[in-house]
Every structure is written in structure tokens, then in C-alpha cells.
Amino acid sequence: MTDGFDIGTRAKARCDVLGLPPCSEIDGQLTRRFLTPAHAAALSVLEGWMTEAGMSVRRDAAANLIGRYEGEAPGAKALIIGSHIDSVRNGGRYDGPLGIMLGIDLVEALHRAGRRLPFAVEVVAFGDEEGSRFPASMSCSRAIAGTLDASALEMRDADGVSVAQALAAFGGDPVGIAGAARSPKDVLAFLEAHIEQGPVLEAEGLALGVVTAIAAQKRIMVKIIGTAGHAGTTPMGLRKDPGPAAAECVLALERICRAGTGGLVGTVGRITALPGAFNVIPGAVEFSMDIRAETSATRDAAVDAICVEIHAIAAARDLTAEIRMAQALAESPCDPGLTDLLEQALADLGLPARRLPSGAGHDAMVMAALCPTAMLFIRCEGGISHNPAEAVTEADCALAARAMLGFVEKLSLSLSSRPQRSEEPGPQQSPAHPAVPDRPFGTSGMTGA
Ligand SMILES: [Zn+2]
Structure with a gap:
């Protein structure tokens, strides 16, 4: 790559930038709760990085930041890569943001190489996975998956401010929040990379793991x-x-x-x-x-x-x-077909494909109601998370980004090698490009949380 761009190597440093004010509410620690000025500051920084990486960027009604890199045909189905940008109080810098940074790096690698895929790639920063401000959690991914209960908007923080009030002040649209829901016709799959938040990979000397299911x-x-x-x-x-x-x-x-x-x-x-x-x-x-x-x-x-x-x-x-x-x-199983592709991507890098469940909940379990999902775990030091001592290595982040790129390449190949169902063309695809099947990976990923 030119300009010294080496996929994944800057992801850790970028998370560190977001660990400081104005992207943290408190000096000397990382606290970035949903719909706070720190959340807004982090989205502004991310918007710049997404734009540099070649994406068109928008915010939806639920305050999700979404960067889109078009595929070969405009309007193609999207592979969504995402994780959360919010933190717990006095949390770590990598729980959530790392998955977003790796997604941005992946798109930048495609963009720099002038590559377009049979599908679009979108990178999403969900705003509310931790539930550290309001009693509800994962409301942003629920809005995208179309499973957000309207009552979630009435929940209040410790100061009596409701989600709806905070969202409106943030520039979101609580009244039109249903518009944030994506159609399964427009979404191919969801991939989330996240630190393990547990000690298994480190104990076994492994950088990466493939998640089988969220427990x-x-x-x-x-x-x-x-x-x-x-x-x-x-x-x-x-x-x-x-x-x-x-x-x-x-x-x-x-x-x-x-x-x-x-x-x-x-x-x-x-x-x-x-x-x-x-x-x-x-x-x-x-x-x-x-x-x-x-x-x-x-x-x-x-x-x-x-x-x-x-x-x-x-x-x-x-x-x-x-x-x-x-x-x-209920458990939220990752899609077996996508999980195999991720495992093969690890094998191509010479890494053992350790499969493990996720004991913690993630946005991926919510997204499973919309589309097939896959999850990649990255080793973190001592398994420590939700703690300022949370740590990852630059080398592990680079491996994770390369594994994700390998996964995307394999997904491309698997789609182009599949017999196409001409009677069910994608709604916005030109005849010059093969239609992406509606459900290419079996149905197991549809089992919701
Ligand atoms: Zn997390």
C-alpha cells in the first residue's frame, strides 16, 4: 500500500485518540455515554476517517453513523461491518471502537486498491450498546434491525432526560426512528470484530478467535x-x-x-x-x-x-x-456458512481457527434478527475489559484486519461462484451484474436474541 498504509496497524492508535476529551466526557478516563457531547465529538472524528477511507457518510434517525462504500453496482446489498462507539463509565478504549476502526481500515484498503465488490460495504458506529446512560441498551442496533420497542424512547437517564429528548437534541429523529430500520433485501450480512473480553485466547496463545454463538x-x-x-x-x-x-x-x-x-x-x-x-x-x-x-x-x-x-x-x-x-x-448463533469463511480467512494467515462462544452480549445478537451474522474475537490482555487497563496489541489488530479482508474476499468469491437465481434479481441491480441471492448462507443466522 502507498503512504505507509498498512491495514489494521493504526486501529489501536485511533481508539486511543477517541479515549481522550472531547471524545470522553471526563478528563483522565474514558466515559462516552449515548447521546452526550463526547458521543457527538467521536462521531465527528469518525466521519472524517470514513470520508478519507472513500465512504459516503450519513447519520440515521437513531444516531447511528453509517459509512457506505458502493459495490460494483450502485445500490447493491450491503455487508454491514460495525460495533459500538459508546463506553461504560471509566471503561476501556477498545471495547467497541476497535471493530469500527478495523471496518474503516478494510474499506480504505479496498478504496486504495480501486476494488469494488459484488456488494456494498457499510461501516456502522452503533451509539448505545452498553446501556450506561439509559436503562435500555442496544437501542441503535435494534433500530437498524427493526426490533426497537417504542417504549425504549421513554426511558430516562439519572437527570430525568428521556431517550427521545436526548435523541432530538443530538440531531436524531425520535418520531421518525422507524425509518432507521433496514430491509433484509438491502442487507447481505453483518460482521462484528470485538475484543474477546475474556482470557481464553490469551491463555492459548492465540491472537484471534471465531465466535460460534452469543450465549x-x-x-x-x-x-x-x-x-x-x-x-x-x-x-x-x-x-x-x-x-x-x-x-x-x-x-x-x-x-x-x-x-x-x-x-x-x-x-x-x-x-x-x-x-x-x-x-x-x-x-x-x-x-x-x-x-x-x-x-x-x-x-x-x-x-x-x-x-x-x-x-x-x-x-x-x-x-x-x-x-x-x-x-x-436465547442464544444467537452466528451463521455457519459465514463462520466457515471467517475460519478459512484465519487459516490463510496461518492462524489456528479457534472457535469459541461469546459469553457477553453484542450488537451482533440484535442484528441476527435482520441478517446472517459473523463475529471475530481479538485477544485482549489478561481478558480485562470494562476497565481502563483494557489493552490490545497493534500486531493483533493488523491480523484481525487482514482476516476481515480475507473474509470479504471469500464472501465475494462465494457469491460469484453460486448459481444465480435470475427469477429473483436484486431490486436495484443492473442486469450487467449478477443478483445476490436473498439468503445465501442458510437460515440459522435468523434466530434472534
Ligand atoms: Zn462491547
Whole structure:
């Protein structure tokens, strides 16, 4: 490449630029919440970089920034490459933005080489993946996927400002937000590159991983009920103390999840003794359980086993257990065909194609309602994320960009080698160019979150 452009190598430095004011709300740390001046500043910088890379840039009604690089025929279906530009409070610089920078570099490489593909490439900066300002999250990708619930616009931040008010002040269009939805006819696929946010790749000495699915998740509240009493006057043998029972339940969850496979993980993140005093045997203990696995079936089998144990533990101590399901999210499998292409792109670079599930949620799970999806994971130091200590290497970012370019080349080839269905031409494609099939990769990617 000319001008010393080396795909992917500047992505890390660009994320670092966005880690500082005005692209952070707070000096000395990175906090960039949805629809804040820091978000606006970051979009202005990105707009410049997208334009330099050869894209035409627009903002949609939901405050997504979208850069488009046309394919061989104007108006062709788009491969969308994207991730989120917002951060948690005092977060890391690469969680989200890195995937956008790599997308911009990919387009710039095509542009510099004068390459046009059988499809357009769009790079999207979603504004709201983390939910760090409003109670809702992923509202920007939901707007694009056409799955945004209107009630999300009424949610308010800590200052009482609603999403609709903030969006209007930002230059978005809360009234016309449905217009941000894309048609499946116009979107070929979605690719997201993201730091792993976990320790697996680093532990195995690997730069990159191919995501198989975003994990199925269940959130459950458990309440073990006994009898409150005086901590000094009630003999041990005459107590109905839910505290030790809750401890046994936590250990049972750990044992079952440790013995499990298929990406099974379980966490008790919150535990409360009631009423909660030094000198009172608790009358009840409440705790949360977060159980995740690659498939709902694996997750549910573990949840069932844990619930059986909880009831048994409570019964053995003459206590009562109440178990309440708070939230269940189905797994979002990545498209098998696209995942194979990504794996081949890694193999071409001499990299082992480690497949792994994503335990964390991503915009890709929302986009799966619109089109087939694929996800690439990039190693991060110590698996640390949502933390200013988050770190990636320039070399890993360069490998990721090359893998994404390889993926795009393979996607091009796979489309041109497929028998074309002339009875279903793409709506805006000229007869000189083959129509892109409506659903080239099977249907599994359509399973929504
Ligand atoms: Zn993220």
C-alpha cells in the first residue's frame, strides 16, 4: 500500500485518540455515554476517517453513523461491518471502537486498491450498546434491525432526560426512528470484530478467535426463607438459618457449572441477608444467579439441576426456597456458512481457527434478527475489559484486519461462484451484474436474541 498504509496497524492508535476529551466526557478516563457531547465529538472524528477511507457518510434517525462504500453496482446489498462507539463509565478504549476502526481500515484498503465488490460495504458506529446512560441498551442496533420497542424512547437517564429528548437534541429523529430500520433485501450480512473480553485466547496463545454463538442467558432470583432470631440467645440446634443454606446453594451452582460443558458458566453476583444486622439470624437470604451456555438446552439443563439442589438443600434444613425467573435470552448463533469463511480467512494467515462462544452480549445478537451474522474475537490482555487497563496489541489488530479482508474476499468469491437465481434479481441491480441471492448462507443466522 502507498503512504505507509498498512491495514489494521493504526486501529489501536485511533481508539486511543477517541479515549481522550472531547471524545470522553471526563478528563483522565474514558466515559462516552449515548447521546452526550463526547458521543457527538467521536462521531465527528469518525466521519472524517470514513470520508478519507472513500465512504459516503450519513447519520440515521437513531444516531447511528453509517459509512457506505458502493459495490460494483450502485445500490447493491450491503455487508454491514460495525460495533459500538459508546463506553461504560471509566471503561476501556477498545471495547467497541476497535471493530469500527478495523471496518474503516478494510474499506480504505479496498478504496486504495480501486476494488469494488459484488456488494456494498457499510461501516456502522452503533451509539448505545452498553446501556450506561439509559436503562435500555442496544437501542441503535435494534433500530437498524427493526426490533426497537417504542417504549425504549421513554426511558430516562439519572437527570430525568428521556431517550427521545436526548435523541432530538443530538440531531436524531425520535418520531421518525422507524425509518432507521433496514430491509433484509438491502442487507447481505453483518460482521462484528470485538475484543474477546475474556482470557481464553490469551491463555492459548492465540491472537484471534471465531465466535460460534452469543450465549444463552438466564437470570434467576432465589430466596431462602427461615426464621429470624436473636444471634445471642438462639442455640445452634434450634435455628432455621437460611445463611448457611444459601452458602451451600452457591457451592452447588459452582460444582454443577464446573462439571458442565458447552460454555456453561454460572455466577452469584448479589447476595443479601435480611434484615441484615450483626446480631440477627437472617429471616431470609436472597441471591441472584446468572447462568449462561452456548445453547438454551445446555443452560436449562444446568438451571434445572441447580434448582433441584436448592430445593433439596432448603428441605434438609427445614427451610423454604422460592425461585423466580427474571430474564431469559436465547442464544444467537452466528451463521455457519459465514463462520466457515471467517475460519478459512484465519487459516490463510496461518492462524489456528479457534472457535469459541461469546459469553457477553453484542450488537451482533440484535442484528441476527435482520441478517446472517459473523463475529471475530481479538485477544485482549489478561481478558480485562470494562476497565481502563483494557489493552490490545497493534500486531493483533493488523491480523484481525487482514482476516476481515480475507473474509470479504471469500464472501465475494462465494457469491460469484453460486448459481444465480435470475427469477429473483436484486431490486436495484443492473442486469450487467449478477443478483445476490436473498439468503445465501442458510437460515440459522435468523434466530434472534
Ligand atoms: Zn462491547
